[in-house]
Amino acid sequence: MSTIYKHEMKLLYKTFLIWTLAVGGMCFVCILLFNSMKEEMEGMAESFSQMGAFADAFGMSQLSIATLAGFYSTEVGTVHSLGASMFAAIISMVMLSKEEDGHTSEFLFTLPVARGKVITSKLMAVITNVVLFNVITVGAYALGIVILGEDIDFDRFLLYHGMQLLMHLEIAGICFGLSAFMKKNKLGLGLGLVMIFYAYDLMARVIPDLTDYKLISPFSYANAADIFSTGEVEAPALVLGMIVMVVSVIVAYVRYGKRDLAA
Numbered sequence: 001m002s003t004i005y006k007h008e009m010k011l012l013y014k015t016f017l018i019w020t021l022a023v024g025g026m027c028f029v030c031i032l033l034f035n036s037m038k039e040e041m042e043g044m045a046e047s048f049s050q051m052g053a054f055a056d057a058f059g060m061s062q063l064s065i066a067t068l069a070g071f072y073s074t075e076v077g078t079v080h081s082l083g084a085s086m087f088a089a090i091i092s093m094v095m096l097s098k099e100e101d102g103h104t105s106e107f108l109f110t111l112p113v114a115r116g117k118v119i120t121s122k123l124m125a126v127i128t129n130v131v132l133f134n135v136i137t138v139g140a141y142a143l144g145i146v147i148l149g150e151d152i153d154f155d156r157f158l159l160y161h162g163m164q165l166l167m168h169l170e171i172a173g174i175c176f177g178l179s180a181f182m183k184k185n186k187l188g189l190g191l192g193l194v195m196i197f198y199a200y201d202l203m204a205r206v207i208p209d210l211t212d213y214k215l216i217s218p219f220s221y222a223n224a225a226d227i228f229s230t231g232e233v234e235a236p237a238l239v240l241g242m243i244v245m246v247v248s249v250i251v252a253y254v255r256y257g258k259r260d261l262a263a
Helices: 002-032 034-049 053-058 068-093 115-148 154-179 187-206 224-230 235-258
Strands: none
Touching: 002 034, 002 068, 002 115, 034 068, 068 115, 068 154, 068 187, 068 224, 115 154, 115 235, 154 187, 154 224, 154 235
16 A cells, blocks of 8 residues: 555656646745735725726735735735646546556556555545645745735634645545546546636626525635635535535545456
């Protein structure tokens, strides 16, 4: 089991490094640019806050982008949320399907290792990468804020990123479950799912008929503007998200454990 886990970690190393540096580096630079953009944003903040549906969708009606919390929510939060979600989807969407797609299942499953242990090893590799991604990037953001010398509510900062981690794990769990049904790698499906969830969350914030159903999207309980402005989390959406994550993982074990795998 540990051998398979280590092997998967080695295979994911380059992907992990590229996405961590790209997302973390981009957000880190954005944070450092805040002071140089602050004066210009003070003049635009009121205009942005009055842009109706656009302002509601991106949280500019809740927080001023001329403040670090508002800037962090609308700029850094968006990049981190989408980037990390895509990373989680990419690594988990192919985790089980790649054995058939790469014609390695015949070798792997002739080894004296139970199929359930193989699934567990792969799942642990996904979880490890998602957690490490968040720890490293959030550490970089915190460092950027300290260097910047601006005040921000670190309790809400940590709450937001805690919810982001849970959201990324939920997306990883959903894609991991879908991977158990696939014979070919479907990276596009994983990325498309992230974009659908994100787009639905934006629409649910501006279309009254969808407001009561926005909890369907994982982005609903990990929204930066909501958390930085209220310090609270959408509890029903969070509970639903964790249930979906657990069910998706269970489905992966049941489905993949009974499948006849092509060589």
